[in-house]
Amino acid sequence: MIKKRRKFNKKQKNSRYSSLSLFQKPDTNFFKPCPLSGKNAPILNYKNIKLLKRYISESGRILPSRITSVSLKKQKELSRSIKRARLLALL
Amino acid sequence: MNCYEHTFIAKQDLPSSQTKTLVNKYEDIIKKNSGKVLKTEEWGLRNLSHIIKNNKKGFYFHIKFEGIGTTIKELEKAGNIDEMLIRYLTVKVKKHNLEENFFEKKDYLENR
Numbered sequence: 145m146i147k148k149r150r151k152f153n154k155k156q157k158n159s160r161y162s163s164l165s166l167f168q169k170p171d172t173n174f175f176k177p178c179p180l181s182g183k184n185a186p187i188l189n190y191k192n193i194k195l196l197k198r199y200i201s202e203s204g205r206i207l208p209s210r211i212t213s214v215s216l217k218k219q220k221e222l223s224r225s226i227k228r229a230r231l232l233a234l235l
Numbered sequence: 236m237n238c239y240e241h242t243f244i245a246k247q248d249l250p251s252s253q254t255k256t257l258v259n260k261y262e263d264i265i266k267k268n269s270g271k272v273l274k275t276e277e278w279g280l281r282n283l284s285h286i287i288k289n290n291k292k293g294f295y296f297h298i299k300f301e302g303i304g305t306t307i308k309e310l311e312k313a314g315n316i317d318e319m320l321i322r323y324l325t326v327k328v329k330k331h332n333l334e335e336n337f338f339e340k341k342d343y344l345e346n347r
Binding site: 187189190191192193228230231232233234235 | 242244281283284285287293295322324326332335337338
């Protein structure tokens with residue numbers, strides 16, 4: 145019985161999250177700026193296939209903005225231009 | 236006057252001599268209906284990403300022009316009837332970008 149308890153205690157100490165409290169703020173910043181807005185932003189267009197291919201999945205679906213961190217305004221433009229490119233069989 | 240872009244896909248079995256007549260036909264429609272052609276682009280023969288009406292490849296043509304509502308109406312009327320076309324798309328734009336061509340063919344042979 146004693147041996148078993150020791151093993152259990154050891155495991156808890158070794159785990160990475162044992163020292164992290166629930167209410168502690170994480171060290172890394174999760175915020176990413178929008179890649180399509182701001183200065184030097186690429187041209188968003190139904191003809192710019194190279195750019196649009198970055199924002200669709202392997203099966204051809206549009207990626208959600210929470211993954212790509214595209215702003216709401218640009219995401220609307222992006223989805224519109226992807227749908228136009230699909231109509232012309234470019235994507 | 237508004238700015239528009241008209242793209243259409245012609246069938247693969249279109250003879251090369253007939254490509255110019257096809258483009259001229261649509262340019263004439265624009266000119267007749269109070270429009271003004273600014274630039275025409277040929278994107279050449281491209282693979283379609285999915286099969287449309289049993290076609291795997293198609294010739295792409297792109298016309299940038301200024302016009303009014305009736306210009307578009309006549310263009311799309313002609314596009315619906317035409318048997319040589321697979322599909323077309325007309326888009327209204329705020330400002331024309333006449334310099335950049337996303338489908339420009341680079342001549343690798345010349346640079347060798």
